[in-house]
Amino acid sequence: MSNVTSLSRRAALGVLSVTAASWWPVSRANPLPLRIGFQKGSINLNITRSLKLVEQRLPGTPVQWVEFPAVPQLLEALAVGSVDFGAVGDSPPVFAQAAGKDIVYVGAEPPKPDTSALLVREGSPLRTLAELKGRRIALQKGSSAHFLLVQAVKAAGLKWSDIQPVYLAPADARAAFERGAVDAWSIWDPYYAAAEIDGxxxxxxxxxxxxxxxxxxxxxxxxxxxxxVLRQLFAALTDADAHVARHRADSAKQYAEFSGLGLATVLRVLDRRPRSPVGPLSAALVAEQQKVADAFHELGLIPKAIRVADIVWQPA
Structure with a gap:
């Protein structure tokens, strides 16, 4: 795939997707809706939605919010032009790019290294990563938790074949974890926080x-x-992040009501979540994401090597 920096030239040649052909710039009358995909775990997007910050930043542009149960469905919708914008973790776009999905990285939040973990039950005898050898570990395939487990296994001096990955969606993984069907669970917030709060x-x-x-x-x-439009979306999301910082208690209550999570769980999530303004990807972030892609390729978990920079938007 050619570099995203050539998109304007490709547009001139008419080499655009169905979405591009149907997209109405905001300067035209009766624009088509801006369709934003979101999940319950996307704090910035959910606060942006509830406060109508996109509508304030883009007056006159209809905005449709489309909820997805998980990232794979959101990425598929992006690839086929059913939605225009959405948020994901580090691993899902790697798998999507390797599968030939037509997606583009446009923005990022700062790192959040404390918001995911490899969990064991409270009474588990496991204390070190090396003790994961031979253990059954639940995770969502192709998620950020997948890469965390890859790195944890590597840090332990083990091979991927030394563990038994059990690929489960978060709800199923939690059930398996709690009944002892798996020994550990690689997971992100808010599921991580909920499991902690429950003790x-x-x-x-x-x-x-x-x-x-x-x-x-x-x-x-x-x-x-x-x-x-992208710049205004970034500004709206950054406004949402500032709102959460200034109105933490109200934001926690609002997010808890929407997500169905307990207030204590939401407060735990916010406690370890850093400030998260949104902007274009830096060269350092692209390089870091390339390491994610390379790790999955080395393990044979994606079918081919990919170059992340090929699908990263470069602002004019």
């Missing part, structure tokens, strides 16, 4: 020192052509 889990390790646990914003190719 049934403790972190064997967090991501700190293993992964940065980065969060990215991806867009359809049509939206990439509209830099002013």
């Amino acid at each position: 049934k889990a403790r972190p064997l390790v967090t991501s700190r020192g293993l992964t940065s646990n980065n969060s990215f914003y991806l867009a359809s190719r049509g939206l990439v052509q509209q830099e002013p």
Whole structure:
């Protein structure tokens, strides 16, 4: 895939996706809706939605918010042009790019190394990463928790074949974890916080020192052509982050009501979540994401080597 820096030239040649062909710039009358995909775990997006910050930043542009149960469905919708914008962790876009999905990295939040962990049950005898050898470990395949486990196994001096990964969605993984069907669980907030608050889990390790646990914003190719719209989206998300910092208690209550999580769980999530303004990807972030892609390729978990920079938006 050619570099995203050539998108304007490709647009001139008419080599655009269906989404680009249908996208209405904000300067035109009766624009089509800006479709934003989100999940319950995306704090910035959920606060932005509840405060109508995008609508304030882009007056006159209809905004549709589309909720997804998990990242794979969101990425598929982005790739086929069903939504224009969404947030994901570090690993899902690697798997999507390797599968040939038409997506573009456009923005990122600062690292959050304390917001995911490898959990064991409170009474577990496991105390070190080396003791993971031969153990059954639950995780969502292709998620940020997948890369955390890859790094944890490496840090322990083990091989991937030394463990028994059990690929489960978070809800199923928690059930398996609590009944003892797996020995450990690699997971992110808010599931991590909920397991801690319930008193049934403790972190064997967090991501700190293993992964940065980065969060990215991806867009359809049509939206990439509209830099002013992207800039306003970043500003709205950054406004939401500032609102959370200034109004922590109210934001926690609002997020708890929407997500169905307990207030104590939400407060724990916010306690270890750093300030998270949104902006374009730095060269350092692209390089770090390339390491994620290379790690999965070395293990044979993606079918081919990929170059992350090929699908990173470069602002004018």
